[in-house]
Amino acid sequence: MVTTTVWPWLWVLAGLAVVAAGAAAAWFARRRRADRTTWVANSAYLARVPAFRKWLLKYRVWRAALAVGLLAATLAAGALAARPADVEVVTERLGTRDIVLCLDVSGSMTDYDGAILGIFQRMVDSFQGERIALSVFNSTSRTVFPLTDDYTLVQAELQRGAHALEDFDEIDPEDPDDRDEVLDYLQFTAGTWANEDAASLIGDGLASCALLFDEAESERSRSIVLATDNYVSGEPIYTLPEAATLVADRGITLYGIFGGGREYWGGVEEQEYRDVVQAGDGLYFRTDDPALVNGMVDDVVAQQAVALDASPEVIVTDRPAGWFLVAALGVAVLVLAAWRVRS
Amino acid sequence: MHDVSRLAQVRARLDLPVARRATGLLEGRHRSIYKGHGQDFDDLHLYAPGEDVGDIDWKSSARAGIPVVRRFVSESNLNLVLVVDTGRTMSATAPSGEPKREVAAFCAALVAYLARDRGDRVALVAGDAERLVQLPPRASTSDLETLLRTVDRMWTDDPRDLPGSDLARPLDRALHAFTRRSLMVIVTDEARPAPEHEPLLRRLRVRHELMVLAVADVSPFAAPGSGRIADVDGDLVLPPFLAGRTQIAREARREVERRRAEVAEVLRRQQVEGAVLDGTDDVVHRFVELLGRQKRARR
Secondary structure, eight states, X not given: OEEEESOXXXXXXXXXXXXXXXXXXXXXXXXXXXXXXXXXXXXXXXXXXXXXXXXXXXXXXXXXXXXXXXXXXXXXXXXXXXXXXXXXXXXXXXXXXXXXXXXXXXXXXXXXXXXXHHHXXXXXXXXXXOEEEEEEESSSEEEEEEEEOOHHHHXXXXXXXXXXXXXXXXXXXXXXXXXXXXXXXXXXXXXXXXXTTXXXXXXXXXXXXXXXXXXXXSOOEEEEEEEEOOXXXXXXXXXXXXXXXXXXHTTOEEEEEEOSOGGGTTSHHHHHHHHHHHHTTOOEEETTOTTHHHHHHXXXXXXXXXXXXXXOEEXXXXXXXXXXXXXXXXXXXXXXXXXXXXX | OTXXXXXXXXXXXXTSGGGHHHHHHHHTHHHHTTEEEEEEEEEEEXXXXXXXXXXXXXXXXXXXXXXXXXXXXXXXXXXXXXXXXXXXXXGSBOTTSSBHHHHHHHHXXXXXXXXXXXXXXXXXXXXXXXXXXXXXXXXXXXXXXXXXXXXXXXXXXXGGXXXXXXXHHHHHHHHHHOOSOEEEEEEEETTOSOGGGHHHHHHHHHHSEEEEEEEOOOOTTSOSXXXXXXXXXXXXXXXXXXXXXXXXXXXXXXXXHHHHHHHHHHHHHTTOEEEEEOSHHHHHHHHHHHHHHHHHHHO
């Protein structure tokens, strides 16, 4: 953001205009005055009159005030004419990126969900202007919040989720002291077990996330960050590869975070998951990968720089208040001094 | 204005009712400034200490019981010398609103008129810091007209075109150019003769009769009209902000009175009679008064 003037040459022009007007007025006044002068003589004694000296000083002070007021008014008028403004260059790409965070809250993931929500929080910290949505799923999906750039809400919801899912193992459902924690957990995961015959339907969850994107006709960058252990229990409508195809068909980039325990690393589930994600040119991480957040954010940003024509928008915000105040004060001083000098 | 005879203008003014006394003056009192030894009897008056004892008319004194002096009209063939200050200060404004030069010119014309009436000859010394004009004594009407025109032409409408005022130069010229005892009428303004002119005045006084006709200056705070007020010497331009201050006007008036008193003191020390004139309407009246004082002083 730079504070500058839009038409600086107008400043000079205003100064020249005032000087020219003053010169013309002086010239006409001199011509008119020549024959209206009342000549007096032998007035040197006035220099010895104390009252005269006193008033002469006052007169000079007012004249100086007049000059200062005129100068200030001219400068400020010129500055206002030159249009002082804050010029801000806004790059539109920040506002054309949609990211859906897609979190598996099935029983097998409960140990890791708190950490993953923490990762989501750190990713959100790195974004500016992106719209973010959060969807949690088990057998069914619940949209915690739809696409929004209200980061206060985003961070609050992520924090709430992290708090609800953290240390879930230590909660004893029978213990009245843990009732609040249980309530938090149930509220956060509410709506994710509507299909009681199954659990952890990853493909359905991902497909639901793919449907969260709006503005289908506008050219926007779309990403899904999926966090799951790919442990399916039940009969899904979409298998994971089918859901991934749906995602790819819609032009959505899929990023994968593997949330399972160390004992599942390299398992069949993880292998399928990794293949699906990497087939769509997405990045794949395990939760403890230190490059996770930076890598994913950098990739999203880089991808969008290509995807969007970088057409920075110049926003000019007029800031006339300061100069306007100077102009008003200058004119006030000018009028007051002119009135005093003439009376 | 130049089409009309200067002398005719004075005559016209003296014919006005307010000038009746002046007309009487021309018949009688005016002559008295030249009273002294002569052929034509003029009047008798009480002897005053200091007068020539030989002038005492013993018969009249015996009749009256106190010393009486018999006076005769002087065989006046005095020269009359007009010493006119033509500097730029004379182009400023008089209290009447007229330019001071017009008042001064009228003074010169009045003196010339009176002199012509008596058949005296009038000479001219007019000057300022740069110019000096001298005309020899002449008595004819046309010569007097020429003299007055000469004075008139030395002034211009715009005072800035004129040289500065320097009364010492015409006074010095008058001192050296006229050796015969004359009546010198000095026409200047109220700031002169200043103390620095006093030595010259003293030397002139020894040889000649002196009278000073001083044209008053308008106060910058009482100047007529709404235009700019400026000093002819260029060291003052009075803005309306200052011109309207009664406090300054009051203190300035005191300062002006102090200066007038200074000039009057110079004149008093040199036993010269003078009058301060506010405008052309004032000239005849003041001149009559001046002549009256001159007469008493000469007694």
